[in-house]
Amino acid sequence: MDANHEKTTLEQLTRKFITGCHILHYHNVVDAYGHLSFRHPFKSDRFCMSRYIAPGTISSPNDLIEYYVKDAEPVDPNSSKGYSERCIHSECYKRYPSVQSVIHSHSEAVVPYTISGVPLRPCFHMGGFLGTGVPVWDIGEAYQPDDIKDMLVRNVHLGSSLAATFSDGGDVPKHAVALMRGHGLTVVADNIEECVLRAIYTQKNAAIQTTALTTRAAYGKATQEIKYLSEEESAAATNMTKWSAQRPWKLWVREVEASNLYVNAA
Structure with missing residues (x-):
């Protein structure tokens, strides 16, 4: 592959990344906090994410920082300040070679399922990738004595502990989503589009499940149990969202392009 082709590919991926950040903000998956990243397409030992700014304000390639997967340190030591929780991303890339994009979000619709003991489960076909249940990672069980206990994944050992939640020990993630207490x-x-889709529909699924639980509680025990997707249905629905991901993506791109808030100069 020649240098010009590599340059063009990286430029296209950078533009897609910036658009993805805008889409996540437009759909309230992130606000001033939260972040998206992608693995470098030609250097698998590196990944890219933005400097320390709100996702909705990312606007050009100058806002991106390239990091080493091994320790989440910037390739350019003179880079701007980065996100404190970039080890969430580096450790997922380190543990799972197939992972090409990672998102971290503080979605308010999802947070209740990190603390209530109620499992987040797929309620409708667009949430099939959630499988038969979503694991909850408790940072309190991973702290070491000298860690700052502010709930942030600030270092490699905390990031590694979180990354391990996605599998049963192998190098292929069993889960698409992990909740954080x-x-x-x-x-x-596997790519930015699918990662954005999963983040958005995790939030939508949580909202639907909360509505279903609230509705059922209002009517008492006379109503039937909530019917979640079966394992077979979840697997089939996951494949469906993989081959159809470009459909919502193209709509979401148009939405952010039509907004005066977002700028994408890549």
């Missing part, structure tokens, strides 16, 4: 969620995927 009292904090939010992390999403992994």
Whole structure:
């Protein structure tokens, strides 16, 4: 592959990344906090995410920082300040070679499922990727004595502990989403579009499940149990969202392009 082709590919991916950040903000998955990243397409030992700014304000390639997967340190030591929780991303890339994009969010619709003991489960076909249940990672069980206990994933050992939640020990993630107690969620995927889709529909699924639980409670025990997707239905629905991901993506791109808030100069 020649240098010009690599340059063009990276430029296209950078533009897609910036658009993805805007889409996540437009759909309230992130606000001033939260972040998206992608693995470098030609250097698998590196990943890219923005400097320390709100996702909705990312606007050009100058806002991106390239990091080493091994320790989440910037390739350029003179880079701008980065996010404190970039080890969430580096450790997911380190543990799972197939993962190409990661999102961390504080979605308010999802947070109740990190602290209530009620499992987040797929309620409708667009949430099939959630599988038969979503694991909840408790940072309190991963702290070391010298850690700052502010709930942030500030270092490699905390990031590694979170990343391990996605599997049963292998190098292929069993789960697409992991919840973080009292904090939010992390999403992994094979590409930016799928990662954004999973983050958005995790939030939508949580809202639907909360409505279903509230509705059932209002009518008492006379109503039937909530019917979640079966394992077979979840697997089939996951495949459906993979091949149809471009459909919502193209709509979401148009939405942010039509907004005066967002700028994408990539």
